Amino acid sequence: MIVPAAYNLRNLMKRRVTTILTVGGMALVVFVFASILMLADGLEKTLVETGSYDNVVVIRKGSTSEVISGIERTQSAIVEMLPQIAVGTDGQKMVAKEVVVLIALPKVSTGKVSNVTVRGISHQSFPLRPQIKLSQGRLPKMGSMEIAVGRSVARGFQGVGLNETVTWGMRSWRVVGIFDAGSTGFSSEIWADVDQVMQAFRRPVYSSVLFKLRDSGDFPNAKSILENDPRLTLEAKRETRYYLDQSEMMAKFLRILGLSLTILFSLGAMIGAMNTMYSAVANRTNEIGTLRALGYQRRGILLAFLTESLILGATGGIIGIFFASFMQFITISTVNFQTFSELAFSFILSIEIVAEAIAFALIMGFIGGIMPAIRASRMNIVDALRA
Amino acid sequence: MVVLKILIRNAFRNKLRTTLTIFGVAIAILSFGLLRTVVSAWYAGVDASSATRLITRNAISIIFPLPLSYKDKIRQVEGVKTVSWGNWFGAYYIEEKNFFANFCVEPVSYLELYPEFVLRLDARRAFLNDRKGCIAGRKLAEKFKWKVGDNIPLKGTIYPGTWNFVLRGTYKGRDKTIDETQFFFHWDYLNETLKKTAPGRADQVGFYIIGVSRPDLAADVSTSVDRMFQNSYAETLTETEKAFNLGFVAMTEAILTVIQVVSLVIIIIIMAVVANTMAMTTRERIGDYAIMKTLGFGGREISILILGESLVITLTGCIIGILLTFPVARIFSQELAIIFPVFNISSETLYLDLSAAVVVAFAAALIPTRRAIRIRIAEGLRRVG
Numbered sequence: 001m002i003v004p005a006a007y008n009l010r011n012l013m014k015r016r017v018t019t020i021l022t023v024g025g026m027a028l029v030v031f032v033f034a035s036i037l038m039l040a041d042g043l044e045k046t047l048v049e050t051g052s053y054d055n056v057v058v059i060r061k062g063s064t065s066e067v068i069s070g071i072e073r074t075q076s077a078i079v080e081m082l083p084q085i086a087v088g089t090d091g092q093k094m095v096a097k098e099v100v101v102l103i104a105l106p107k108v109s110t111g112k113v114s115n116v117t118v119r120g121i122s123h124q125s126f127p128l129r130p131q132i133k134l135s136q137g138r139l140p141k142m143g144s145m146e147i148a149v150g151r152s153v154a155r156g157f158q159g160v161g162l163n164e165t166v167t168w169g170m171r172s173w174r175v176v177g178i179f180d181a182g183s184t185g186f187s188s189e190i191w192a193d194v195d196q197v198m199q200a201f202r203r204p205v206y207s208s209v210l211f212k213l214r215d216s217g218d219f220p221n222a223k224s225i226l227e228n229d230p231r232l233t234l235e236a237k238r239e240t241r242y243y244l245d246q247s248e249m250m251a252k253f254l255r256i257l258g259l260s261l262t263i264l265f266s267l268g269a270m271i272g273a274m275n276t277m278y279s280a281v282a283n284r285t286n287e288i289g290t291l292r293a294l295g296y297q298r299r300g301i302l303l304a305f306l307t308e309s310l311i312l313g314a315t316g317g318i319i320g321i322f323f324a325s326f327m328q329f330i331t332i333s334t335v336n337f338q339t340f341s342e343l344a345f346s347f348i349l350s351i352e353i354v355a356e357a358i359a360f361a362l363i364m365g366f367i368g369g370i371m372p373a374i375r376a377s378r379m380n381i382v383d384a385l386r387a
Numbered sequence: 388m389v390v391l392k393i394l395i396r397n398a399f400r401n402k403l404r405t406t407l408t409i410f411g412v413a414i415a416i417l418s419f420g421l422l423r424t425v426v427s428a429w430y431a432g433v434d435a436s437s438a439t440r441l442i443t444r445n446a447i448s449i450i451f452p453l454p455l456s457y458k459d460k461i462r463q464v465e466g467v468k469t470v471s472w473g474n475w476f477g478a479y480y481i482e483e484k485n486f487f488a489n490f491c492v493e494p495v496s497y498l499e500l501y502p503e504f505v506l507r508l509d510a511r512r513a514f515l516n517d518r519k520g521c522i523a524g525r526k527l528a529e530k531f532k533w534k535v536g537d538n539i540p541l542k543g544t545i546y547p548g549t550w551n552f553v554l555r556g557t558y559k560g561r562d563k564t565i566d567e568t569q570f571f572f573h574w575d576y577l578n579e580t581l582k583k584t585a586p587g588r589a590d591q592v593g594f595y596i597i598g599v600s601r602p603d604l605a606a607d608v609s610t611s612v613d614r615m616f617q618n619s620y621a622e623t624l625t626e627t628e629k630a631f632n633l634g635f636v637a638m639t640e641a642i643l644t645v646i647q648v649v650s651l652v653i654i655i656i657i658m659a660v661v662a663n664t665m666a667m668t669t670r671e672r673i674g675d676y677a678i679m680k681t682l683g684f685g686g687r688e689i690s691i692l693i694l695g696e697s698l699v700i701t702l703t704g705c706i707i708g709i710l711l712t713f714p715v716a717r718i719f720s721q722e723l724a725i726i727f728p729v730f731n732i733s734s735e736t737l738y739l740d741l742s743a744a745v746v747v748a749f750a751a752a753l754i755p756t757r758r759a760i761r762i763r764i765a766e767g768l769r770r771v772g
Contacts, residue, residue: 017666017754025659028652060547067450068545104448112637115448168447202620204587233547261649264418265656271411272660275404279667335638
């Protein structure tokens with residue numbers, strides 16, 4: 001015989017303060033657990049989506065990011081001759097020689113400066129990244145002092161709104177467009193003509209060469225040609241791989257921090273649940289005796305108390321997820337330690353995270369409830385009734 | 388004394404529950420203390436900075452260099468005592484994950500500006516006399532088991548190739564707040580090599596460090612330096628070392644905020660757990676309170692009993708948590724010496740631990756106390772379980 005679930009619900013309602021506190025504690029733990037998973041997912045999604053699988057980034061050997069890479073003009077010309085490079089609809093080779101520098105701009109929120117990536121772009125830079133859409137204004141004209149800024153930069157930094165003028169390298173640059181690159185890292189960049197950027201910053205070398213493969217499987221060939229050419233000291237990476245490498249440290253940091261925190265937190269919440277359930281068992285000794293006398297089996301009692309604890313866990317989980325889902329409206333913008341430049345990413349709630357969080361809450365409920373439930377089921381009928 | 392005895396007796400009436408709750412509080416205090424220490428480790432560089440040092444860098448951003456020729460112009464500014472310069476080298480040892488801070492600096496002036504890096508005299512002489520020589524912090528040398536005289540090859544990321552150095556000495560921090568994981572070598576070694584391999588990149592300096600004779604001159608000196616290079620190809624930004632280091636902290640502010648919010652959340656969670664325990668204890672003992680009221684005890688005595696019991700639980704947990712923080716922090720600082728070179732538990736953290744415990748005790752006792760005081764004697768006596 002199974003003890004009706006209504007019995008459990010009524011009991012939880014009876015001890016309202018205790019129930020609310022236990023559920024509240026669990027909800028907070030689930031909230032933190034889910035938020036941190038959402039953050040790590042958001043970061044990863046941002047960097048994975050930033051690259052395209054068929055694009056190849058070429059940087060100087062040994063350099064970890066574009067900012068510290070340098071490619072001489074003669075070397076970049078050799079890269080351009082690769083037979084594996086795709087040809088675009090306009091008949092041009094899909095290859096872009098780019099320069100990447102960092103400039104310091106003040107943030108809207110704090111007024112403090114942070115590093116923003118400025119990318120000097122070639123004609124093919126936009127076609128090579130189809131995920132980028134112009135949302136306001138127009139594209140900068142090649143050869144002019146015009147810039148386009150990513151959405152996150154336009155929103156997060158001062159003085160880079162549409163038609164505003166920024167001064168760097170003794171020149172004034174006018175913002176003529178704002179582009180939306182979705183949740184990719186390009187939203188945290190400023191784009192301008194490569195030759196103008198190189199002049200203004202007195203950087204005579206490119207930072208990277210980006211090209212699209214004619215055929216996705218050609219990557220190993222292209223890579224070995226580039227890396228075995230004695231004239232070149234370059235290395236090639238698929239664009240997806242390149243951006244994943246950039247976020248490795250940060251994602252690892254977030255995951256380790258998140259994991260160790262949730263483990264500690266969940267200990268607290270499980271203790272809360274265990275206390276609640278032990279007290280429920282102790283207070284209801286008489287009732288347990290009565291139930292047993294009515295013919296409910298030991299297994300039924302065990303199940304009843306376990307169910308009660310699982311209800312606590314599930315409620316906590318649902319409330320935690322409910323509040324965590326609001327975190328999706330928040331965008332975190334911080335400097336990535338590896339590239340030393342600003343990167344904006346947001347919390348992303350996926351079905352997997354919901355499932356993981358609910359499972360986590362149920363596990364907390366189970367661990368908190370199993371020992372008290374066993375104690376309840378082991379009670380002797382006569383002793384329990386006499387208590 | 389008697390009251391304390393009663394409080395402890397009361398608290399341990401239900402041993403299992405109280406032990407579990409104390410355990411929970413201890414864990415919460417432990418993690419709160421660790422998170423606070425992580426936050427203060429983040430600010431370690433800021434706290435260790437000197438008021439008489441200024442940092443000059445390219446105004447566009449830190450990645451752009453300044454010409455070497457600026458050094459003589461800066462020296463002419465009134466109030467400037469010493470000028471040193473250096474570059475962030477950004478190399479790693481064998482593997483990329485063995486990352487640590489490495490700089491090339493002008494050694495004589497640099498060591499003069501940073502008296503907190505304590506170097507033995509013979510080591511200092513050996514370092515200055517060897518252009519390929521380098522010095523490393525004590526913790527760094529221990530981590531890679533370097534001995535004085537060892538050849539250390541570093542792989543460059545900003546400056547390509549493998550660079551060989553000879554370890555001439557290890558420095559110690561003057562006190563516990565000094566970073567002992569840095570690595571320094573001669574700026575000339577980099578520059579002379581660049582002159583041969585990449586002449587375009589030679590004679591460029593990543594940052595200047597200016598020693599001013601008095602701290603109150605810092606503001607004047609930084610304005611005069613920046614004004615001197617205004618409208619040039621390489622405009623400068625000069626700020627105190629503290630402001631410079633704060634700039635770095637500000638860049639990762641978002642992460643710092645997350646850690647701070649999380650450390651508050653953990654206090655709220657533990658508050659819920661303790662409040663739950665207190666609610667359960669008082670519910671079980673509502674009859675006792677009714678009897679006390681019958682005997683003539685007032686609301687004050689009852690609230691002292693409940694609050695005191697709550698304090699006994701949280702403070703015991705807090706003390707255990709604090710005691711645990713020290714060994715755990717030691718493990719942390721050994722494992723993460725490179726990420727957090729300075730990882731000390733500050734006395735401020737301990738006070739915060741204690742005040743958190745007291746706040747939790749009060750908040751947890753609030754509702755149960757109100758209920759115990761308000762209950763009518765007859766109702767309290769009638770109630771079962």
